[in-house]
Amino acid sequence: MSNTVDDLQAIADRVVAQAGAGEQIEAYVSRGGETAIRIYEGELEHFVSAQSEGVGIRVIKDGRTGFAYAGTLDPAAIAEVLADARDNVSFGTPDEFAGLAVPDGVAQIPQKFWDEELAGYPTDKKIALTKELEKLTLGMDERVRVDEANYDDGWGEVAVATTTGIRESGRGNSCYVSVSTLADDEEETQTGFGFSVGDSPKDFNLQKAAREAAERATRLLGAIKPPSKRTTVVLDPYVTSQFISILSSTLNGENVAKGRSFFAERLGDQVADPRFTLVDDPTNPLAYTATDIDGEGLAARRNVLIENGVLKKFVHSSYSARRMNTTSTGNATRGGFAGSPGVGCLAMQLVPGTQSQEELIAGVDDGVLIQMVSGLHSGVNPISGDFSTGASGMLISNGTVGAPVREFTIASTLQRMLLDIVAIGADVDWLPSRAHGLSLVIRDVTMSGT
Amino acid sequence: MSSRSNSPLIEPDVIAKVLAKGRSTGAEFSEIYVEDKRSTSAGLDDGKVEQVTSGRDRGAGIRVIAGETTGFAHTSDLSERGLLAAAEAAAAAAKQGDGGVHTIALQPVFRHPVNTIVQFPDTVAKARKVELLQRANAAARGVHGAIVQVSAGYGDSVKQILIANSDGVFSADEQVRTLMRVSVIANGDAGMQTGYNSLGHTIGFELFDEHDVEELAVRAAQQAITKLQARPAPSGAMQVVIKQGSGGVLFHEACGHGLEADLVGKGSSVYRGKMGELVASPLVTVIDDGTMAGEWGAIGVDDEGHASQKNTLIENGILTDYMWDYIRARKEGRKQSGNGRRQSYADLPMVRMTNTFVTNGSENPDDIIRATDKGVYVAKLGGGQVDTASGDFVFGMVEAYLIENGEITEPLREGNLIGNGPQVLKDIDLMGNDFAMGGPGTCGKDGQGVPVGDGCPTLRVKSMTIGGTAA
Numbered sequence: 001m002s003n004t005v006d007d008l009q010a011i012a013d014r015v016v017a018q019a020g021a022g023e024q025i026e027a028y029v030s031r032g033g034e035t036a037i038r039i040y041e042g043e044l045e046h047f048v049s050a051q052s053e054g055v056g057i058r059v060i061k062d063g064r065t066g067f068a069y070a071g072t073l074d075p076a077a078i079a080e081v082l083a084d085a086r087d088n089v090s091f092g093t094p095d096e097f098a099g100l101a102v103p104d105g106v107a108q109i110p111q112k113f114w115d116e117e118l119a120g121y122p123t124d125k126k127i128a129l130t131k132e133l134e135k136l137t138l139g140m141d142e143r144v145r146v147d148e149a150n151y152d153d154g155w156g157e158v159a160v161a162t163t164t165g166i167r168e169s170g171r172g173n174s175c176y177v178s179v180s181t182l183a184d185d186e187e188e189t190q191t192g193f194g195f196s197v198g199d200s201p202k203d204f205n206l207q208k209a210a211r212e213a214a215e216r217a218t219r220l221l222g223a224i225k226p227p228s229k230r231t232t233v234v235l236d237p238y239v240t241s242q243f244i245s246i247l248s249s250t251l252n253g254e255n256v257a258k259g260r261s262f263f264a265e266r267l268g269d270q271v272a273d274p275r276f277t278l279v280d281d282p283t284n285p286l287a288y289t290a291t292d293i294d295g296e297g298l299a300a301r302r303n304v305l306i307e308n309g310v311l312k313k314f315v316h317s318s319y320s321a322r323r324m325n326t327t328s329t330g331n332a333t334r335g336g337f338a339g340s341p342g343v344g345c346l347a348m349q350l351v352p353g354t355q356s357q358e359e360l361i362a363g364v365d366d367g368v369l370i371q372m373v374s375g376l377h378s379g380v381n382p383i384s385g386d387f388s389t390g391a392s393g394m395l396i397s398n399g400t401v402g403a404p405v406r407e408f409t410i411a412s413t414l415q416r417m418l419l420d421i422v423a424i425g426a427d428v429d430w431l432p433s434r435a436h437g438l439s440l441v442i443r444d445v446t447m448s449g450t
Numbered sequence: 451m452s453s454r455s456n457s458p459l460i461e462p463d464v465i466a467k468v469l470a471k472g473r474s475t476g477a478e479f480s481e482i483y484v485e486d487k488r489s490t491s492a493g494l495d496d497g498k499v500e501q502v503t504s505g506r507d508r509g510a511g512i513r514v515i516a517g518e519t520t521g522f523a524h525t526s527d528l529s530e531r532g533l534l535a536a537a538e539a540a541a542a543a544a545k546q547g548d549g550g551v552h553t554i555a556l557q558p559v560f561r562h563p564v565n566t567i568v569q570f571p572d573t574v575a576k577a578r579k580v581e582l583l584q585r586a587n588a589a590a591r592g593v594h595g596a597i598v599q600v601s602a603g604y605g606d607s608v609k610q611i612l613i614a615n616s617d618g619v620f621s622a623d624e625q626v627r628t629l630m631r632v633s634v635i636a637n638g639d640a641g642m643q644t645g646y647n648s649l650g651h652t653i654g655f656e657l658f659d660e661h662d663v664e665e666l667a668v669r670a671a672q673q674a675i676t677k678l679q680a681r682p683a684p685s686g687a688m689q690v691v692i693k694q695g696s697g698g699v700l701f702h703e704a705c706g707h708g709l710e711a712d713l714v715g716k717g718s719s720v721y722r723g724k725m726g727e728l729v730a731s732p733l734v735t736v737i738d739d740g741t742m743a744g745e746w747g748a749i750g751v752d753d754e755g756h757a758s759q760k761n762t763l764i765e766n767g768i769l770t771d772y773m774w775d776y777i778r779a780r781k782e783g784r785k786q787s788g789n790g791r792r793q794s795y796a797d798l799p800m801v802r803m804t805n806t807f808v809t810n811g812s813e814n815p816d817d818i819i820r821a822t823d824k825g826v827y828v829a830k831l832g833g834g835q836v837d838t839a840s841g842d843f844v845f846g847m848v849e850a851y852l853i854e855n856g857e858i859t860e861p862l863r864e865g866n867l868i869g870n871g872p873q874v875l876k877d878i879d880l881m882g883n884d885f886a887m888g889g890p891g892t893c894g895k896d897g898q899g900v901p902v903g904d905g906c907p908t909l910r911v912k913s914m915t916i917g918g919t920a921a
Contacts, residue, residue, distance in 0.1 A: 040716070046520040047543035050796060052509070053526060068504040072526045077506065084504035091580045093498035147718050182718055182839050189720065189839040220840075225915075228686040258496045259599050262641060338505060378833040378846025379866030379917060383635060383644050388683070388865030388917040390835070390844035407842050409868050409917025411685065446919040448685040448868075 005169040008159035011073060012169075015057060015082060016161045024060040024100050024163050025082075026296075029053075029073065030337050032156035035123070039130045039149040047127075054337035059085040060099060064092035069338045100162045101296035101318040101328060108292045108299040109283040113172030118153060118200035121175075126151050126201065130177060133206045137179050137194070140214035143221070147180040147191075166297035176432060177204055183217035190223070190406075192216025197288065197432045216371070220392055223404035226449040232367035232422070233410055233445045234360055234396065237429040237437030239370050240350075244435035246414065247278070248345040249382045251305050253320035253331075255343075262385050262415060263311055272309040272418035277351040279304050280315060280331070287347035288432045295334030295341040303329050305345075309418075317343045348435035353424035357439040360423050362399040368447060369394045369401060370410060385413040391447075408449035412442075420444050458622065459484045459612045460510075464530050468512065469616045471537035477516035477544045480537070481615035483753060484510045484528065485795040488572055489607035494583035496599065502576055509795040512536045515777070516545035524796045559621040561750040561757055565743040567626050568656040571606035578655075579604050582663050586632050589664035593671035596678060598642075599635040602667070606655070613755035621755030627746070627901065628657045629890055632670040638678035645674030646848060650890030650901075652748045673830070673849050680861040683850065683918025689825030690867065690914045691818055691853060696831040696888035698807050698904025701736055703834040703843040704871040705729070707895070709736075709763050709771075710789075710801040711778040713838050720841035720872055721769060729769045730875035733811050733909075736764040738773055740788050740804035746890035747804035747903040754790035754799050761787050764875075775801045793898035803893060805903035811881025815908035818880045820856040826916055827851045827858050828867070831888070841871035844917075866917040874911055882908035 008029045015027035036048035055078055056069040066088030068081045092098075134149035153175035161167050178195040194213030196204045235243060255261045263271065272278075282291045282300040291300050296318055305313050315331035316324070320343050332341040361369065371393040379388040392406035412420070425439030460468075465482055472480025489505040509526040510533055521544030525536040571579075586602040609625045629650035636643050647670035651657055692700055708719040721729060730736075740749050740758030749758045754776045762770050774782075775790030778801060791802035819827065832846030850862040887905035 040518075044519045046522060046798060048522040048798065049539050049543055050522070050524040051526075052524070052796060065501045067501050070506040071508060072506075081504075081506070088502035088504060088576070091492065091499060091502045091576050093494075093500075095498050095500070145717065147716055189718070191718070191837055191839045228915075259637075259642075260635060338507075340501060340503070374835045374837070374842075375833075375844030375846060375866045375868075378835065378844065379864065381644060381864050383642050384677075384864065385641065386864040388846075388919075390842070390866055390868045390917070392842075406840070407868055407870055407915070409685075409844070409866055409915065411683075411865055411917050411919045446685045448915050448917045450687055450915075 005157040005159055005171055008157055009161065009169040011078070012159045012161035015078065016163055018082065019163045022061055026058040026100050026160065026162040028056045028160045028337055030156060030158040032154060034152065034154040035126065037126055037130050037151040039134050042131060042134065044127060055081055056337040056339065057081050057085045058340050059089050061089050063094035063096055063098045064089045065098050066092060067340045097319055097322040099318065099322065100164045101166055101298050101332065102164045103166060104298060104328065106299040106301060106330065111285050111290055111292055113170065115173055115199040117202065118173050118175055119155065121201055129201055129204065129206065133177055133179050133210060136206055136210035137181060137213050140210055141183070141218050143183045143185060143218055144214045145182045145184065147182055149179045151177050160297045168293055168297040175201060177206065177209060179209055179213045181213040181217040183221055185221040188221060190217050190220040195432065220404050220406055223392065223406040225407045226395065226405040226447060228448045228450065230444055231447050232364050232441060232443045234364060234367060234369045235440045235442065236369065236371045237427060237439060238431060239373050240440040241431045241433045241435045241437035242373060242376055244348050244350065245433060246376065246380055246382055248348065250414070251314055251345060252343045253314040253316035253324060256314050257320055257323045260383055266311050269311055270309050271311045272306055273421040274309040275353065275424050276306060276309050276418065276421050278306040279349050279351065280345040280347060281349055282346040284347060284349065286430050287349065287436065288430060289347045289434045291346060294330045294346065295332035298328055298330045298332070300346060301330045315343060315345055317341055345434060350424060350438060352426045352428050352438055354426050355423065357425055357427050360425055360439050360441050361396055361401060363423065364396045364441065365398060367396040368405065369396055382414065385415045387412050387414050387417060408447055411446045411448065417442050459486055459610055460528065464533065465614045468533045468537045469614060471534050472512055472514045472541050473616055475541045475545045477514045477541060479515040479616055481513040481613065482510055483795055484612040485609060487607055487609040489605065490571065490576065490579065491603065491605040492579050492583060493601070493603050494587055495601040497587065499580050499583060502580065507794060510536065511795040512540040513798065514540040514544040519544050520798065522798050559619050559751065559755055559757060561621065561623055565653060565748070567654040569654040570608060570626065571628050571655050572608050574655045582630060582658060585663050586667040590632060590634050590667040590671040593668055594636065594675045596636045596638055596675060597634055597671050598637045601633045603631045605629045611753065613751070613753065615755065619755040621751045623750040625652065625749060626654055627652055628654060630663060630666060632667045634670045634674045636674035636678050640678065643674050643677035643680065645670040645672065648889045650746050651744045652746065653744050676861050677863065680863045682920040683862040683865045684826065684916050684920045685918050687913045687915050689822050690911045691822055691825060691827045692906065692909050692911070693827065693829045694815065694882065694884045694886040694906060694908045696904070697828065697909065698888050698906040699831045699834050699845050701808050701906060702803065702806050702893070702904050703836040703845055704874050705736060705764065706803050706806045707836050708838045708841065708871060709773055711772040711774045712801045714772050715778055715781065718839045720839060724769050727769055728767050729872060730764050730767040731878040732767040733878055733881040734764055734767050734875055735762065735809045736806065737762050737809065738789065738803050738806045742805045742903065745805045745887055745903040746901050749804060752788045752790045753792045754786065756786045756788050756790060758804065759788040773801050773803065775799055791900050793900055797898050800896065802895065802900050803902050807887065807905035808907065810883050810885045810907050813880050813882045815882040815884045818882055818908055818910050819853060819858060821880065822853045822910065823855060825853045826862065827853050836871065842868065843871055844868045862918065867914050868917060869914045874914060877912045878909055879912045880910040884908055
């Protein structure tokens, strides 16, 4: 990583140095802090200031894996974590593919993850800009109330070391603002939100966050429940981002190896419309989840997963790669010190088309613009491919946006939706998600309403 | 819950100093929440025990309230120095004002005796925990040759908490949770289908004396096998019969969140201003009960040190109360209801549900199905999501069947159902007499997850929109 964190690296090194004969050890050590500010009706509702730290240790011996973690860097506690991880080894089933990542010579692509201006940004200015966001939002429309305006920032330092020669450390920080809105019209209330992210507060676009939060809430006032029918949907970039994120688990090499992906055995097949090219590229600095290393400490890299609709590649950690007799694609994921590595896409991006959302809508005779979805966790099954989600948005007729609609679902299967894509927008939005967004048009989706 | 040791996580004299430091900038309230949690989890996948994990989470959160402003800081350093530093940070965050000397007399708070732990999970050999996974794997795979993959997870935790505040509250609890889950994949001509089942209670390892791991796994496997024959779910509005147990999720989403006083107070609940009004069918009585022995949302005290309670929210269709935490109750000049909860020491408490359920009606569940000409029978609900301001909510059906002419016929593929909370509550026209609690749940709000329970008898909603694809 670009900046080394010597004291954490030393802790990780000390753990790894204790490895015995035939024992692989990985130590992951991290420390971080956060600030959270919430404004309500012009006043500071809460101010959270906090730091945390911890260590996770993985031990592998004779093909068996054990893991333990603790939310402290106290030396006695670290010794206890190592002892627990070693004890846990004996309960695993031997797995010939178990093992830590080995340095593969792929070079890291340097990126900037630390912003000095954010690190030194004064608290009173953070509070002031959050108040400003609330005020701007209230000024957008007299029907709009603000539920909460938030400022959040965080910093983190991490070091990882292994007996196989991985040794990486680094630090990063980031910040964002968000605002939740309510819009009232007689008995009816609708909700909205807006946000802005940046390397430092100077990057915030408060005006845009305020405008989007007001628009999202007010545009649904008076919305009706639409009739049920098969139709064409235009997904807003924010919705496309969530749709693309679901595909991560189907492209996950471990899921493929274990028979949990409907894409298993389909490399080289046409699985999506030829206009659809999906890339996982954490080396792109525009991506919110950009990184230079993966969860095992290997260099992050660009991987083309679906090209012109043809399935090209799955993403792998060192474990899933060994199982499938291939090499890691630098896609180990990690949820902090309390978790051992998994596999997943890191920064998903579609190759954009050439048309704006307006132009895409102009090409739709009869359809619906989907601006919000809900219940993706409860109505989408990435193993069977069944897709059903609550939705709200605007009806489209003869290429023009019409009445707002809510309290309906859209449904199809993931397999069909990929093949039913009819247009891809040029309107890339680098959202705070592991997938960017752009407008996506999909035909033959069932809308269920009245 | 029963406790094995009386030694406090932090000595009372240190607590008093920390609380006084919290008020040193003139704040009227300070609070310390200390947590020490030990957990064990084990996962089996693809026939192998992949990993046993041991975890230790320990730290303190200090909350200081000055007027309408809350300052909060947390630390994993439980030394007197570490705690005082956190208290100073929280105090500075809450108010830059006059200092003052405050003395606080701490009084032990009544703790609701939730249940007795027979066998603390941290005293059970890991080998016995791992063996459960292997038994579940074998049982699921034995159901049918079409079962192609099984993953099973075991988890337990013992969490000591201590809460003290400048009002003199001094409270402690020991929260024990033991859980098992099984996920199964079956492969058939029309692709893969999944089955899922879980079991979790606020008890120790005796959970597995009372419940059969094989039965848990077999049910998950049967669900996947049944769904291999499933046809696409219908699209559009129709009658929906919800089975006892997991159907409680419907009420968690349709009205539970909307009855949380923080959302009501900010005017972001469709139930605001409706106290005393008929908000549901007279068949509906909704209760939130943190005292339910052994249930997943059971707690001795909430995370603000208030003893858990049984609260009636809707009685025979009439809205009788919201759920309350310290801040909202103080603002309204009323008592807390034992619903102030937080995910961990690193989080601020807010109004949360515990075990939320609907009480029995009088109908035989079989009669409810017989009375339904054409509809959907939801045998197992998944998660859900609600917009509390509009009342629109969804929930997933992970096991569902068509009802035709009063009989359950074909299995259906997965999908969401969508409805509007107040409308759905009014549209409940039949309530069964077979009340049961569902499986263990995790409720998410504002980025924090807390364990909750849900339950209901079999019931019918006369119209809800099914989000399938079939005409």
